[in-house]
Every structure is written in structure tokens, then in C-alpha cells.
Amino acid sequence: xxxxxxxxxxxxxxxxxxxxxxxxxxxxxxxxxxxxxxxxxxxxxxxxxxxxxxxxxxxxxxxxxxxxxxxxxxxxxxxxxxxxxxxxxxxxxxxxxxxxxxxxxxxxxxxxxxxxxxxxxxxxxxxxxxxxxxxxxxxxxxxxxxxxxxxxxxxxxxxxxxxxxxxxxxxxxxxxx
Numbered sequence: 001x002x003x004x005x006x007x008x009x010x011x012x013x014x015x016x017x018x019x020x021x022x023x024x025x026x027x028x029x030x031x032x033x034x035x036x037x038x039x040x041x042x043x044x045x046x047x048x049x050x051x052x053x054x055x056x057x058x059x060x061x062x063x064x065x066x067x068x069x070x071x072x073x074x075x076x077x078x079x080x081x082x083x084x085x086x087x088x089x090x091x092x093x094x095x096x097x098x099x100x101x102x103x104x105x106x107x108x109x110x111x112x113x114x115x116x117x118x119x120x121x122x123x124x125x126x127x128x129x130x131x132x133x134x135x136x137x138x139x140x141x142x143x144x145x146x147x148x149x150x151x152x153x154x155x156x157x158x159x160x161x162x163x164x165x166x167x168x169x170x171x172x173x174x175x176x177x
Contacts, residue, residue: 010055014062017051021066024165028157029074037074037084038136038150042157045128046165048092049120053099053166054173063089076141083135087128091158095124106170117163125158 024043032039044066051059064085071081098104098119105112133151136142142150 010058013051013055014059017047017059018062018065021047021062022069025066025070026073028161029070037070037076037141038153039157040153040160041164042154042161043165045088045091045125045158045161046163047161047169048088049095049099049124049162050166050169050173052092052096054170057093057096060089060093063092077139080135080139080141083138084128084132087131087135090131091124091128094127095120095162098124107167116167120166121159121162125155125162128158129155 021044024047028039028042028044029037031041044063048059048063051062067085067088068081071078071084076084099106099116102115102119104115104119106116107113129151132154133142133147136150137144137147
């Protein structure tokens with residue numbers, strides 16, 4: 001009985017955060033630049049980091065499912081979608097591991113704010129931008145001459161998403177009843 005309850009709880013969280021990821025992504029895609037799927041602000045990065053930090057690394061499928069659906073919606077080649085999913089999962093996992101490793105208590109102390117800004121916010125998006133940018137080129141969505149611009153837009157979008165949405169969700173979940 002306990003295992004069934006845990007499974008239902010896990011699946012409910014997975015469904016909730018997947019819907020939040022996809023919903024905010026669809027809104028964010030309305031302001032995309034020259035390449036399908038790359039936007040100047042990507043709230044799903046913050047949502048994924050929060051979900052993995054709050055509920056554990058086992059929440060990674062929310063990113064894979066969401067990226068798969070979004071890639072299909074935008075019409076990206078399967079190779080691009082698979083590589084982008086790997087990069088975005090890597091970003092969320094690395095961000096979560098950095099928060100844990102450096103004992104960052106989001107929004108509690110000035111030193112934690114600085115660590116949050118420089119570690120998961122600025123470092124973890126390097127993974128998604130690098131891997132995802134390569135996926136865009138390999139899938140034929142962009143070319144190597146456009147790679148620096150794609151990489152920078154991807155990185156800045158994920159940085160903004162993490163910087164704005166992870167603390168927001170963290171504060172919302174911690175709010176007293």
C-alpha cells in the first residue's frame with residue numbers, strides 16, 4: 001500500500017511539473033528568435049531545477065517528456081530533440097548537484113544568493129547550451145556559423161529561467177500556510 005501511494009505521488013508530481021514545463025515553454029516560444037526552440041527566457045529550466053532539487057533526481061523524465069513533446073510541436077528533427085533533451089537533463093542534474101554540493105539554501109543568506117547566482121544559475125546552463133546547440137546543428141536547424149549566437153541565446157534564456165523561476169517556486173513551496 002505504501003509503495004502504491006509513493007508511486008501515485010511520484011507520478012502526480014511528474015505530471016504536474018511536466019505540464020508546468022510544457023505550459024511555460026509554449027508561452028516562452030512565442031518570443032523566440034531566429035531558431036526554433038531558442039528563446040531569450042526559458043522558464044522550464046528553472047522549473048526543472050526546482051523539481052529535481054525538491055523531489056530528487058528521479059524527476060528527470062519530466063524534462064525528457066517535455067522536450068520530446070515540444071520538439072514534436074515545433075517540428076524539430078528527432079536527432080535535435082534527443083540531443084537537446086540530454087543537454088537539458090544534464091543542466092538540471094548538474095544544477096541540482098551544485099546546490100547540494102555547495103549547501104545552497106535558496107534565498108536565505110547573502111552567501112547563498114551569491115553561490116546560487118554563480119554556480120547553478122551561470123554554470124549549469126553551459127551544458128544545455130553546448131549540447132543543445134550541437135544538436136541544432138547536427139539536426140540541420142542551424143549551421144556552425146550560427147552556433148555562437150544560438151549557444152549564447154540558449155545560455156542566456158536558461159540563465160534567466162533559472163534565476164527567475166527556481167527561487168520563485170522555492171519561495172512558493174516554503175510559504176507558511
